Amino acid sequence: MTEKTLAAPFRFSGVALHTGAQVEVEVAPAAAGAGIVFVRDGIEIPAVAENVVETSRATVIGSRGATVSTVEHLLSALFGMRVDNARIAISGPEVPVVDGSAQWFVGQIERVGVRELGVERAAVTLDAPIVERDGDRLIVALPADRFSVRCIVDFPHPVGSEYLALTIDEATYAREVAGARTFGYLHEVEALRARGLAQGGSLENAVVFGPDGPLQTLRWSNEVVRHKMLDLLGDLALVGAWPQCEIVAVKSGHALHARMSSRLRERLLSKPLSEVSPS
Ligand SMILES: [Zn+2]
Numbered sequence: 001m002t003e004k005t006l007a008a009p010f011r012f013s014g015v016a017l018h019t020g021a022q023v024e025v026e027v028a029p030a031a032a033g034a035g036i037v038f039v040r041d042g043i044e045i046p047a048v049a050e051n052v053v054e055t056s057r058a059t060v061i062g063s064r065g066a067t068v069s070t071v072e073h074l075l076s077a078l079f080g081m082r083v084d085n086a087r088i089a090i091s092g093p094e095v096p097v098v099d100g101s102a103q104w105f106v107g108q109i110e111r112v113g114v115r116e117l118g119v120e121r122a123a124v125t126l127d128a129p130i131v132e133r134d135g136d137r138l139i140v141a142l143p144a145d146r147f148s149v150r151c152i153v154d155f156p157h158p159v160g161s162e163y164l165a166l167t168i169d170e171a172t173y174a175r176e177v178a179g180a181r182t183f184g185y186l187h188e189v190e191a192l193r194a195r196g197l198a199q200g201g202s203l204e205n206a207v208v209f210g211p212d213g214p215l216q217t218l219r220w221s222n223e224v225v226r227h228k229m230l231d232l233l234g235d236l237a238l239v240g241a242w243p244q245c246e247i248v249a250v251k252s253g254h255a256l257h258a259r260m261s262s263r264l265r266e267r268l269l270s271k272p273l274s275e276v277s278p279s
Contacts, residue, residue, distance in 0.1 A: 001121045001242065005029040005085040007113035012104070014096025016070075023092035027074070027108075030085040032119040035240050036078060038088045040066045047075055049238040049261040050273045055254035058094075059235055069094040072254065073182075076234030077105030080173030083114060084121060100182035100205040102230055106174050122241040124268045132259045137251045139260045144246040151229045152250045158213045159183070162225035168233065177233065179219050180226030183207040186215070232257050239264045 009028040016023050030037065036047040043066035045051055054060035058070040074095050078086055080102070098104045126143040133139075150165040166172055186208050207223060208215045220226055232249055235257030243264055249256070262273050 001082075001123075003032045003084045003117040003119045003121045004082055004114050005031070005117060006083060006109065007115045010108040010112050012096065012098070012108070014098055016092060016094035016096060019092075019094065021092050021094075023090060023094060023096050025074075025091070025095065026089045027078075028087045028089070029115065030087045032085060032117040034085045034087070036075065036084075036086050036088065036237065038068045038071070038090055040068055040090050040093075046240075047071060047238055048240045049258060049265045052238065052258045052261075055258050057254075059238075059254045059258065061238075067093060070097065071095055072231050072234030073097070073100075073102045074105055074234070075237040076230045077102040077109060077178060079233050079237035080168065080177060080230075081106060081109045081114065081170050083109060085117070097182065097205045100207070101180055101227070102178040102234075106178040110174070122268065123244040124239060124241050124264045125244045126267070130260065130263045130267075132256055132263065134256055137253065137256055138248075139250070139252045139256045140248045141243070141260060141264060142246040142248065144244065147243055147245065147247075149229055149232060149247045150249070151225050151232060151252075153225045153228050154251055155224065156185075158209055158211070159224050162222040164222060164225045164229055166229065173233070177226055177230050180223045180230050181205070181207045181219070182227060183209065183224050186210045228252070235261055236264075239268060241265075241268045 006029045009026055011026045013024045038045040043064050045061050045063040045066055051061040051063050053062040059072045060067055060069040061071055068090055130141040148167040152163050154161045166176055184206055189208055203216055236243055238261040266273050
């Protein structure tokens with residue numbers, strides 16, 4: 001595999017989920033070795049595990065006082081479509097949620113095209129498992145000759161348990177993962193709104209589950225675990241290389257994903273990273 005970038009830039013703007021602010025974004029090609037770099041207020045924020053500053057509700061990266069929140073869906077689209085290098089200029093603190101999935105980003109990547117850069121892409125390989133846990137939450141990376149992911153979620157009623165296993169390539173990502181939307185519970189949305197958060201949230205950019213089931217039509221019966229995989233792939237983009245391993249994630253979230261990305265990145269760089277900030 002060789003490194004890739006976009007063949008041309010694409011732009012979008014939209015509402016930030018938590019602040020409701022309008023944000024402009026340009027995703028542009030970048031040279032081999034550049035990686036994925038956000039640029040806010042003239043400050044470059046490489047999308048790598050050591051720049052994760054918060055993981056409580058979304059993945060937030062930062063550098064030299066500048067931060068960008070909710071990077072995971074855009075990063076997931078770039079990772080899933082194997083775009084290794086891109087420069088992302090953003091005018092505000094948070095990547096717009098669009099429809100709560102990565103489908104629109106994938107459509108734009110397919111529209112502008114992807115260009116090979118003729119440089120061999122770095123991959124992380126393992127000779128022993130890596131295990132990260134937090135209570136009954138678990139993420140494991142196992143040695144393997146190709147990248148695959150298994151996700152298990154177990155949420156309160158009415159979502160319940162869902163399972164999904166995929167070997168990730170561009171076609172599988174676009175078809176099986178990209179369209180799965182963010183989800184939440186009606187009571188959580190009401191509580192967030194009461195605290196002044198989720199101002200940009202609506203039934204247009206998240207699946208909302210009420211006591212009796214989803215308020216909208218689901219795109220898949222297991223859309224929740226598909227979105228979990230979407231988030232996980234976005235967080236694994238922070239390794240900055242192709243993870244040639246099998247990932248098993250049980251009830252995981254952004255905090256555990258970031259810890260695994262740090263461990264894989266340590267292996268890539270052959271040196272320990274400073275601890276990722278706790279959520
Ligand atoms: Zn998400």
